[in-house]
Amino acid sequence: MVRTRQLTPGTPRDDAQVDSLRRGLEVLRLFDLRHRKLSLTDIARKLDLSRPTTEKLVQTLLSHHFLQATGNDSYEPHAACLALGRAARKSLAAGQAARPLMRELSQRFGVHVTLSTRDRLHMLVVEHCVPAGRVQLGLTSGARFPMATSASGRAYLWGRPEAQRQELLGLIAAEMPSGASRQLADVQAAFRELEATGWCHVAAPVATQTASIATLVKTGSEFALAAMAVGADVTEATLRNQVAPALLAMAQRIALAAEEDA
Numbered sequence: 001m002v003r004t005r006q007l008t009p010g011t012p013r014d015d016a017q018v019d020s021l022r023r024g025l026e027v028l029r030l031f032d033l034r035h036r037k038l039s040l041t042d043i044a045r046k047l048d049l050s051r052p053t054t055e056k057l058v059q060t061l062l063s064h065h066f067l068q069a070t071g072n073d074s075y076e077p078h079a080a081c082l083a084l085g086r087a088a089r090k091s092l093a094a095g096q097a098a099r100p101l102m103r104e105l106s107q108r109f110g111v112h113v114t115l116s117t118r119d120r121l122h123m124l125v126v127e128h129c130v131p132a133g134r135v136q137l138g139l140t141s142g143a144r145f146p147m148a149t150s151a152s153g154r155a156y157l158w159g160r161p162e163a164q165r166q167e168l169l170g171l172i173a174a175e176m177p178s179g180a181s182r183q184l185a186d187v188q189a190a191f192r193e194l195e196a197t198g199w200c201h202v203a204a205p206v207a208t209q210t211a212s213i214a215t216l217v218k219t220g221s222e223f224a225l226a227a228m229a230v231g232a233d234v235t236e237a238t239l240r241n242q243v244a245p246a247l248l249a250m251a252q253r254i255a256l257a258a259e260e261d262a
Contacts, residue, residue: 020057023049023053024060024061026047027054028081031076031077032142033138033140033144037075038075039073040054040055041073043057062078065078065080066080085142094255095115095126096258098127098223102129105227105250107132109227110234111234111239112134112227112230113128113227114128114139114152114225115128115224116145116152116224117223117224118156121172122146122147123150123153124142125140125143126141128140128141137210137228148183149183149202150202151226152226154187154200155194155224156216156224157187158190159221159224190202199247200213200215201213201236203236210228211236213226214227215244216251217254217258218251226247229243
């Protein structure tokens with residue numbers, strides 16, 4: 001049986017799922033911006049599958065254009081994935097509403113602005129705006145970053161109902177046994193900051209010389225907004241005192257616009 005982790009509280013029980021479909025979806029989930037090509041051996045090892053089973057899954061995905069062969073026994077996502085991703089992105093009212101407002105904030109303050117949502121124990125980038133003349137940082141649509149160490153992830157966790165939040169924190173602790181207590185203490189500190197201000201601050205979430213603030217689009221939302229300063233051009237004081245209020249105001253505008261478009 002394919003080895004999967006229960007990373008989504010409230011996931012339908014196993015007997016309500018089609019096992020072969022679940023396995024195929026797990027194969028597709030292995031590909032991301034960091035893992036654009038994978039071999040049969042890679043896929044079989046990551047999912048704890050036999051090579052014959054892996055070959056059958058890959059051949060099925062090949063025949064339906066979700067994967068394509070790249071030579072040397074390797075595979076990469078194909079056109080059907082692109083069509084599905086584009087359709088999903090266009091269906092997100094929050095993303096449609098956020099895009100122009102994110103560009104405006106990004107250019108106004110010279111910060112990176114990201115809209116993300118949860119994917120298991122990571123945050124998945126839905127939209128990302130880069131200020132003119134700045135580096136990309138790899139945070140394009142479809143990129144993922146850890147929930148527990150990011151400002152966006154901590155804002156998302158804070159906005160969950162208590163039972164779901166505790167379950168997610170337990171899964172995070174189980175995934176990172178070494179240093180988990182320090183990490184969870186930092187998460188709790190972010191919760192206190194969110195309670196007091198509506199946003200949280202994290203230093204160096206992506207690389208040195210970076211700092212982020214994040215908030216929810218609205219209470220209970222599945223989407224978090226973050227603004228990231230890179231380098232010394234935007235100081236922490238500017239981030240906290242000027243960018244943070246603008247980010248909160250933008251979140252309110254996005255929530256209202258998304259509700260009108262829904």
